[in-house]
Amino acid sequence: MPDRALDGVRVVEFADETAAYCGRLLADLGAEVIKVEPPGGGRLRHARPFVKGHDGDPNASLAFWVHNTSKKSVVLDLETDEGRALARRLALTADILLEDNPVGFLAARGLGYKDLRSEKPSLVYTSVTGFGQDGPHAGWAYSDIVGQAMGGIMTLAGEPADPPNMIYGRQADISASIQAAQGTLMALLHAEATGEGQLVDVSAQEALSMAQETAMQTWDFQKRNRVRTGELGMLPIPLPATGVAKCTDGYVSLYILAPAGKDLPALVDWMREKGLQGPLDDEPYRTIVNQLNMAWLTQLMSDPAAAADVLPHLPVITKTILDFFATLSAREAYEEGQQRQLLIGIVSTPKDIAENTQLRARDWFVRIESPLGGTVEFPGPPYRLSETPALIGRPPRLGEHTADILAQLR
Amino acid sequence: MARKPLEGLRVADFSWYGAGPIAGNTLSQFGAEVIRVESETRPDGLRRVHPFAMNPDGTFKSGYNVSGYFNNFNTGKLSLQLNLNVPKGQELAYRLIEKCDIFLTNFTPRVIEKWNLRYEQISARNPRIIAAYAPMQGLTGPHRDFLGFGAVLTPVTGISHMSGFPHRPPIGVGTNYPDYVINPGHTVTAILAALRYRNRTGKGQLIELPQVESVINTLGTAVLEYLVNGDNPSRMGNRSLNASPHGAFRCADDPESVGSVDRWVVIACRDDREWAAAAQALGHPEAARDPKFATFDARKANEDELEALISSWVRDRKAEDVVAALQAAGVPAGVVQNAQDLLERDPHMRARGYYQYVEHPEAGREAHDGPAFRLSATPGSVPGPAPLLGEHTMDVCERVIGLTTDEVADLLAEGVLV
Numbered sequence: 141m142p143d144r145a146l147d148g149v150r151v152v153e154f155a156d157e158t159a160a161y162c163g164r165l166l167a168d169l170g171a172e173v174i175k176v177e178p179p180g181g182g183r184l185r186h187a188r189p190f191v192k193g194h195d196g197d198p199n200a201s202l203a204f205w206v207h208n209t210s211k212k213s214v215v216l217d218l219e220t221d222e223g224r225a226l227a228r229r230l231a232l233t234a235d236i237l238l239e240d241n242p243v244g245f246l247a248a249r250g251l252g253y254k255d256l257r258s259e260k261p262s263l264v265y266t267s268v269t270g271f272g273q274d275g276p277h278a279g280w281a282y283s284d285i286v287g288q289a290m291g292g293i294m295t296l297a298g299e300p301a302d303p304p305n306m307i308y309g310r311q312a313d314i315s316a317s318i319q320a321a322q323g324t325l326m327a328l329l330h331a332e333a334t335g336e337g338q339l340v341d342v343s344a345q346e347a348l349s350m351a352q353e354t355a356m357q358t359w360d361f362q363k364r365n366r367v368r369t370g371e372l373g374m375l376p377i378p379l380p381a382t383g384v385a386k387c388t389d390g391y392v393s394l395y396i397l398a399p400a401g402k403d404l405p406a407l408v409d410w411m412r413e414k415g416l417q418g419p420l421d422d423e424p425y426r427t428i429v430n431q432l433n434m435a436w437l438t439q440l441m442s443d444p445a446a447a448a449d450v451l452p453h454l455p456v457i458t459k460t461i462l463d464f465f466a467t468l469s470a471r472e473a474y475e476e477g478q479q480r481q482l483l484i485g486i487v488s489t490p491k492d493i494a495e496n497t498q499l500r501a502r503d504w505f506v507r508i509e510s511p512l513g514g515t516v517e518f519p520g521p522p523y524r525l526s527e528t529p530a531l532i533g534r535p536p537r538l539g540e541h542t543a544d545i546l547a548q549l550r
Numbered sequence: 551m552a553r554k555p556l557e558g559l560r561v562a563d564f565s566w567y568g569a570g571p572i573a574g575n576t577l578s579q580f581g582a583e584v585i586r587v588e589s590e591t592r593p594d595g596l597r598r599v600h601p602f603a604m605n606p607d608g609t610f611k612s613g614y615n616v617s618g619y620f621n622n623f624n625t626g627k628l629s630l631q632l633n634l635n636v637p638k639g640q641e642l643a644y645r646l647i648e649k650c651d652i653f654l655t656n657f658t659p660r661v662i663e664k665w666n667l668r669y670e671q672i673s674a675r676n677p678r679i680i681a682a683y684a685p686m687q688g689l690t691g692p693h694r695d696f697l698g699f700g701a702v703l704t705p706v707t708g709i710s711h712m713s714g715f716p717h718r719p720p721i722g723v724g725t726n727y728p729d730y731v732i733n734p735g736h737t738v739t740a741i742l743a744a745l746r747y748r749n750r751t752g753k754g755q756l757i758e759l760p761q762v763e764s765v766i767n768t769l770g771t772a773v774l775e776y777l778v779n780g781d782n783p784s785r786m787g788n789r790s791l792n793a794s795p796h797g798a799f800r801c802a803d804d805p806e807s808v809g810s811v812d813r814w815v816v817i818a819c820r821d822d823r824e825w826a827a828a829a830q831a832l833g834h835p836e837a838a839r840d841p842k843f844a845t846f847d848a849r850k851a852n853e854d855e856l857e858a859l860i861s862s863w864v865r866d867r868k869a870e871d872v873v874a875a876l877q878a879a880g881v882p883a884g885v886v887q888n889a890q891d892l893l894e895r896d897p898h899m900r901a902r903g904y905y906q907y908v909e910h911p912e913a914g915r916e917a918h919d920g921p922a923f924r925l926s927a928t929p930g931s932v933p934g935p936a937p938l939l940g941e942h943t944m945d946v947c948e949r950v951i952g953l954t955t956d957e958v959a960d961l962l963a964e965g966v967l968v
Contacts, residue, residue: 143747143751145743145744145746145747146743146746147750161768165736165739169743183792183820187791187792188791188792189771189775189779189781189783189791191778191779192778192779192780192781202770202771202774202775202778202779203771205770205774206770206771206774270882271898272902272924274901274902275898275901275902276897276898276901277877277897277898278898280877280882280884281824281876281877281880281881281882281883282882283793283818283820283882284818285788285790285796285797285798285816285818285882285884286816286818286882286883286884287884288816289798289814289815289816289884289885289886289887290884290885290887290896291887291892292887292888292889292891292892293723293725293727294798294814294816294886295810295886295887295888296723296724296725297713297714297722297723297724297725298714298715298721298724299718299721302715302718303787303788303797303798303799303800303814304798304814304886305713305714305715305723305724305787305788306713306787306788306798306816307709307713307723307727308709308712308713308769308772308785309709309712309768309769309771309772311727311768314732314768315731315732315735318731318732318735318736318739319731319735319922319923320923321735321739322576322735322738322739322742322923323923323924323925325739325742325743325746326555326556326580326742326925326928327555327925327927327928328746329555329742329745329746329749330555330925330927330928332746332749333749336927337927338925338926338927338928339924339925339926340923340924340925340926341923341924341926342922342923342924343902343904345898345899346899346902346904346920346922347731347922347923348731349892349904349919349922350572350730350731350919350922351725351727351730351731352725352889352892353619353725353726353730354600354601354618354619355888355889356618356622356889356892356893356905356917356919357601357618357619357621357622357916357917358600358601358618358889359888359889359890359893359894360601360618360889360893360916360917361601361602361603361604361618361913361916362601362604363808363890364808364809365807365808365809365810365888365889365890366888366889367809367810367888368724369724370718370721370724371719371721373701373722373724383721384719384720384721386719391705391711391719391720392705393701393702393704393705393710393720393722395701395702398699399595400697400698400699401697474706475693478693478696478697481697483697483698483702485698485702485703485704485705485706486705486706487705487710487711487720488705488706488707488708488711489708489711489776489782489784490708490711490712490772490773490775490776490781490782490783491776491782492708493707493708493766493769493773493776494773494776494777497692497693498687498688498691498692498693498694498696498762499762499763499766501690501691501692501693502688502690502691502760502763504763505777510778516774516777516778517777517778518770518774518777519766519767519769519770519773519774519777520763520767521763521767522736522740522759522763522764522767522768523736523737523739523740523757523758523759523763523764524757524758524759525740525743525744525755525756525757526669526755526756526757526758527744527747527753527755528743528744528747528755530740
């Protein structure tokens with residue numbers, strides 16, 4: 141058994157959708173994370189998609205699995221005196237209490253930070269909610285898309301003609317959890333050094349603010365709002381070899397004009413090897429292909445008139461390039477393009493990720509027990525620590541550890 | 551003044567662009583001394599891109615020190631100019647690392663090897679170092695030298711395929727999204743875990759954070775749909791498998807929202823109770839009783855019609871009023887806010903004081919993202935402005951590395967400290 145970074149740390153978790161991933165990060169790093177669940181389980185236990193043939197089974201939600209690896213599960217009913225009393229005794233055995241309930245919910249049940257700190261001053265108490273513990277919106281109802289909207293990232297995503305786009309994957313919850321993990325570990329280090337615990341307050345809205353990229357500073361400096369620009373991105377006009385290209389079986393994203401990797405002539409070399417360079421070796425295209433790079437683009441943005449000679453020819457170049465990619469598989473376009481130092485990204489589907497050459501070569505996927513019996517292949521950890529690796533353990537079945545943990549309290 | 555939790559720790563920040571420097575920024579906000587190692591021979595690209603601070607006459611300021619993009623991610627750091635392409639520069643890097651607790655980089659393995667900054671090399675000089683490498687694809691493997699940045703990670707990790715409307719190609723999410731929270735946040739999490747281990751054992755370690763792996767870990771549900779169920783799911787816009795209605799709805803335009811007058815609210819009804827409350831709050835309680843919308847399955851079956859109906863209810867109303875009505879009824883809802891909203895119009899963000907303002911010697915007064923988590927006893931804060939390029943070269947060489955003034959002068963003349 142390798143050493144564990146969070147060996148000896150006990151976390152008692154009253155979390156459902158927003159803080160569970162934080163608990164998972166701590167659990168995979170070696171903390172004992174005891175998830176206290178209501179009878180029947182919370183929302184995430186009942187979230188689609190389920191393992192095929194197990195719709196509605198609280199042990200079969202794939203989203204629950206992803207957010208709850210390596211934990212233990214105890215069912216307690218906080219709406220009863222007995223449940224609250226047991227929860228309190230359990231919480232007082234913890235180094236860290238992690239929760240994502242509406243503000244005031246746990247305090248009303250004798251499990252608030254102030255209730256517990258008087259008995260356990262070293263307790264780190266981490267609350268992860270939509271809007272944090274104070275302020276006029278602290279009591280607002282929250283779910284992931286609300287965090288993405290209020291945090292400023294949806295306004296940047298999507299085509300202008302469409303509604304703003306949500307980012308897949310519970311990204312407000314995930315971001316809040318990742319921020320919470322950092323704050324919790326800082327507070328743990330402080331508590332271990334000094335004996336002083338504290339409250340860690342995370343707002344999903346604030347957690348995402350950094351992901352506005354430059355929008356915040358653009359307003360601050362220039363009093364302009366960045367808006368969603370869809371496929372065009374930051375470009376003033378569509379340009380060749382930038383944006384999405386359709387392949388025989390999927391898509392790739394092209395960034396060949398970006399200031400990394402080789403420029404357009406290297407792509408035309410590849411096209412020529414396949415006899416698909418079209419007219420690009422002929423004038424005027426040949427000259428334009430040689431000059432289309434970031435420096436030219438910068439000039440274009442400051443002086444559009446200077447590009448007037450070039451612009452009418454761009455559609456032919458773009459079409460020739462897109463016709464080339466239409467002959468390749470997405471994986472071929474990505475892997476061979478990158479070998480040629482062309483900045484190309486495959487638009488991976490989940491199947492592409494499962495088959496990704498690099499991930500497989502690095503043995504990233506792990507095989508764990510399934511809560512339903514047997515084993516399943518599972519996405520690997522976000523990081524590799526040479527001395528104290530993150531290890532992914534089976535998500536718990538609902539209430540699986542209730543008897544064991546309660547026996548410890550008696 | 552409360553002590554910050556990471557006081558006494560020193561970080562050698564050999565990173566650039568977004569994901570690496572933001573990890574350093576978090577450590578800096580919570581008290582670590584973070585030394586950004588930079589070179590004019592290879593300046594951080596973010597120093598040279600918009601948004602730039604403005605002069606009073608409306609022109610943009612210029613130079614390496616006035617980009618809000620760079621400045622926001624490097625608060626309170628020290629800047630050491632060091633040319634890692636020459637052997638004396640590499641030796642100075644080792645001497646710096648000897649005086650540090652944490653080493654941080656997001657360069658590709660090819661560059662790390664060229665600069666002789668592999669873990670075996672730096673840990674030989676400082677066995678207690680916690681060395682965090684966050685390259686795009688990892689330190690090993692057939693794709694380890696593949697090129698990329700945040701916007702390339704978005705397609706490669708599956709975010710592009712899984713986000714946006716199904717009738718659109720996979721255009722991505724408008725930003726270098728994984729650079730800002732997922733990757734720096736995972737990096738700092740691993741560093742803090744390694745610090746705890748070092749506190750207990752005295753041992754440093756190697757942290758490898760392949761950005762691709764870090765991001766895909768957060769998209770695990772979609773990956774499991776393939777691995778466990780053999781399905782290959784795809785994007786479904788703003789809809790959800792678990793809530794209906796779940797989406798963004800256009801409200802009345804707001805001319806005061808500069809350059810961004812279209813206003814939208816998001817609404818998420820996770821059960822029949824929330825849907826009935828939403829319909830009531832928006833003045834149409836009868837809709838919740840309509841058999842076409844009365845149950846979750848019915849709403850999913852008629853979702854186009856449901857969304858059109860809600861759009862008709864809100865299209866002439868002010869977005870903030872719609873959200874206030876829904877929130878009063880306990881329904882998850884929010885305005886699709888822009889930066890103007892977040893900095894100036896959202897009363898909650900202002901009340902919590904999330905953004906912090908500092909004076910920068912060249913850029914002027916700047917807004918900064920404050921700490922993204924609040925510690926009640928040992929709070930973080932924006933510790934000061936980002937450094938000018940090379941601003942602390944002399945200080946770091948003398949105070950931290952222990953060179954004499956004459957030695958520094960020689961190294962400057964030899965082109966090592968550039």
